[in-house]
Amino acid sequence: MRTIMRGLTGAATLGVLLTGGALAQGAAPPPVDRGSALYGRPDSPDAVKLAPVAPPPLPTPLARLPIGKLHVPEGFKVEVYASGVGNARSMRLGDQGTVFVGSRLLDKVYAVVPAASPGAPTTVKVIAAGLHRPNGVAYHNGALYVAELSRIWRFDDIEANLDHPPKPVLIYDDLPKDEAHGWKFIGIGPDNKLYVPIGSPGNILMPPSTHAQIRRMNLDGTNVELVANGVRNSVGFDWNPVTKDLYFTNNGRDWVSEDIPEDTLHRVSARAETPPNFGFPYCHQGNFADPEYGWGRSCSEFAQPVALMGAHAAVLGMRFYTGDMFPSTYKNAIFMARHGSWNRTHKLGGDIVVVKLKEDGSVASVEPFMTGFLEDNKYNGRPVDVQMLRDGSLLVSDDWNGAIWRVSYAR
Amino acid sequence: MRGRGKLAVSRPGRAVGVALLLALAGPAATQPGLAQTVAERMPACLGCHGAAGTSKLPGVPSLGAMPADYVLVQLYLFRERQRVVAPMNAMAAGLSDDDLREMGDKVAALAPPVPAGAPLDAAALEQVQALVGKHRCASCHNADFAGHDQIPRIAGQREEYLLHSLRGYKDNSRPGYDATMSEVTQELKDADLPLLARYLAQYR
Numbered sequence: 001m002r003t004i005m006r007g008l009t010g011a012a013t014l015g016v017l018l019t020g021g022a023l024a025q026g027a028a029p030p031p032v033d034r035g036s037a038l039y040g041r042p043d044s045p046d047a048v049k050l051a052p053v054a055p056p057p058l059p060t061p062l063a064r065l066p067i068g069k070l071h072v073p074e075g076f077k078v079e080v081y082a083s084g085v086g087n088a089r090s091m092r093l094g095d096q097g098t099v100f101v102g103s104r105l106l107d108k109v110y111a112v113v114p115a116a117s118p119g120a121p122t123t124v125k126v127i128a129a130g131l132h133r134p135n136g137v138a139y140h141n142g143a144l145y146v147a148e149l150s151r152i153w154r155f156d157d158i159e160a161n162l163d164h165p166p167k168p169v170l171i172y173d174d175l176p177k178d179e180a181h182g183w184k185f186i187g188i189g190p191d192n193k194l195y196v197p198i199g200s201p202g203n204i205l206m207p208p209s210t211h212a213q214i215r216r217m218n219l220d221g222t223n224v225e226l227v228a229n230g231v232r233n234s235v236g237f238d239w240n241p242v243t244k245d246l247y248f249t250n251n252g253r254d255w256v257s258e259d260i261p262e263d264t265l266h267r268v269s270a271r272a273e274t275p276p277n278f279g280f281p282y283c284h285q286g287n288f289a290d291p292e293y294g295w296g297r298s299c300s301e302f303a304q305p306v307a308l309m310g311a312h313a314a315v316l317g318m319r320f321y322t323g324d325m326f327p328s329t330y331k332n333a334i335f336m337a338r339h340g341s342w343n344r345t346h347k348l349g350g351d352i353v354v355v356k357l358k359e360d361g362s363v364a365s366v367e368p369f370m371t372g373f374l375e376d377n378k379y380n381g382r383p384v385d386v387q388m389l390r391d392g393s394l395l396v397s398d399d400w401n402g403a404i405w406r407v408s409y410a411r
Numbered sequence: 412m413r414g415r416g417k418l419a420v421s422r423p424g425r426a427v428g429v430a431l432l433l434a435l436a437g438p439a440a441t442q443p444g445l446a447q448t449v450a451e452r453m454p455a456c457l458g459c460h461g462a463a464g465t466s467k468l469p470g471v472p473s474l475g476a477m478p479a480d481y482v483l484v485q486l487y488l489f490r491e492r493q494r495v496v497a498p499m500n501a502m503a504a505g506l507s508d509d510d511l512r513e514m515g516d517k518v519a520a521l522a523p524p525v526p527a528g529a530p531l532d533a534a535a536l537e538q539v540q541a542l543v544g545k546h547r548c549a550s551c552h553n554a555d556f557a558g559h560d561q562i563p564r565i566a567g568q569r570e571e572y573l574l575h576s577l578r579g580y581k582d583n584s585r586p587g588y589d590a591t592m593s594e595v596t597q598e599l600k601d602a603d604l605p606l607l608a609r610y611l612a613q614y615r
Contacts, residue, residue, distance in 0.1 A: 050550055051550055051551035051562060052551070052589065052591050054561050054588055056484070057483070057484055057487040057488070058483075058487065058511075104589075105588055106491070106493070107493050129491075130492070132586065177583055179586050179587070179593030179594070180590050180593050181590070182590065183590075201594075202594055202597050202598065203594065205597075
């Protein structure tokens with residue numbers, strides 16, 4: 001319990017840092033409308049203006065990218081790694097330095113080929129098109145894995161064939177076809193298994209037994225197992241390089257209030273023998289019973305988050321930092337993209353945060369790292385995923401601008 | 412340079428699309444061919460969608476006062492064949508990004524569509540307003556359903572087009588640019604959809 005509380009304290013500090021104390025005002029009591037599954041519907045004129053903010057389909061031209069708006073800590077530097085990568089989402093690094101990039105609103109998967117010489121631009125190639133929400137990418141032993149909404153493909157020997165990609169092999173399609181939270185982040189764990197999340201098919205509902213979970217399987221799609229249950233929608237995860245525990249981000253439900261529930265960071269022990277249940281739809285953020293589904297249940301039944309990440313902040317991609325370029329205080333810390341809120345009057349997120357852990361894997365602190373995507377309650381850009389390059393610099397994908405940023409450090 | 416993988420979808424021959432467009436749009440038949448400007452293409456667009464912003468053709472949406480960003484997104488989806496609807500994929504083939512932007516601006520400047528259909532009786536009105544409130548239609552589409560940015564105007568839209576769209580979102584046959592409408596319609600009953608379509612079509 002102590003470690004959890006410290007995690008929450010770190011998150012609360014973050015909220016104050018990033019919102020000027022908005023979270024400190026506390027959550028307003030939810031309105032009373034217990035008969036509705038959409039309990040908490042706002043009636044005020046301000047609330048009815050809230051709407052999802054979809055990124056444009058056309059990438060921002062290089063010359064108009066808002067690089068001057070972005071801020072990183074002293075000693076770090078931001079530059080454009082690639083532009084013209086429409087709706088750039090999840091990223092993975094190939095053995096030869098190719099960065100593979102999925103998209104969610106478009107139908108494309110891209111390969112960003114490193115510059116031939118220092119200072120020269122990278123090259124962006126479309127390596128697959130005609131896909132449905134190809135948000136998820138993974139790379140293993142020369143092969144690229146691409147997750148559409150309900151199908152996962154493998155492209156063998158991809159880096160040798162970027163201009164003529166091989167016909168992909170279908171490895172798994174026993175997946176729901178719901179659009180809501182249907183796009184996927186995928187990854188291959190230290191156990192050489194493919195991890196596949198399946199989101200709740202709506203904001204707040206009783207999910208079928210096939211949804212609101214994370215599965216893992218052999219790389220050929222066989223031997224499917226449940227890893228975690230009661231997960232509303234995870235769009236990012238990675239494994240602690242020391243403990244091998246799985247850490248994943250989760251997006252909390254909408255429309256309860258401006259300030260609750262918060263998005264969460266969760267952990268599944270590498271030694272877990274049964275899949276933990278993280279509470280959806282009964283319990284949110286580990287301590288808030290759902291206004292409708294929570295009656296008769298208790299949050300103490302469920303696995304607790306390791307950190308709260310801000311209400312509606314849309315925590316997405318995350319990676320443990322194992323490079324040598326950044327100062328040693330960042331070693332084995334988590335870099336996490338917060339895409340930014342829509343279900344909140346004063347937007348929250350739109351940044352990269354760094355989550356530093358203690359030796360036992362609990363959260364020591366959550367701090368802003370790359371900011372400026374959100375300015376005057378409007379987006380200059382929206383970060384989706386992070387990916388370390390071999391030199392230790394950190395890439396950040398931005399689906400608003402269709403661009404990839406590179407953050408480096410020089411002493 | 413951009414390569415394309417094996418999953419890339421081939422686009423239908425442009426000639427087929429142009430033939431269809433010419434058949435539908437008489438006056439454009441005098442245009443010489445493929446390298447048309449947006450100004451040259453617009454009469455063909457509006458031949459179906461309605462030169463005054465109101466479509467008279469079943470199944471063809473009215474575009475008057477449609478937010479430019481919404482039009483841009485849909486034209487992009489048609490061009491890239493992410494949304495497949497004849498003849499729109501052929502119509503959008505070959506358009507440049509700037510063409511898409513210009514078309515969006517032109518369509519947005521048309522007059523709003525003229526609402527159609529009889530006003531709802533008191534009982535139906537009460538029922539549909541409860542649905543609109545519960546599912547927060549106005550949160551995104553605005554209180555007057557005029558839309559904004561990438562969210563379409565739905566006030567005064569053709570009733571059968573609205574119904575087809577709502578059903579498409581609900582059964583996932585129309586994925587939408589993002590998943591918002593798929594998510595919203597999961598909570599609606601099949602019987603709610605005709606009522607919503609009727610209400611919005613006559614909304615004034």
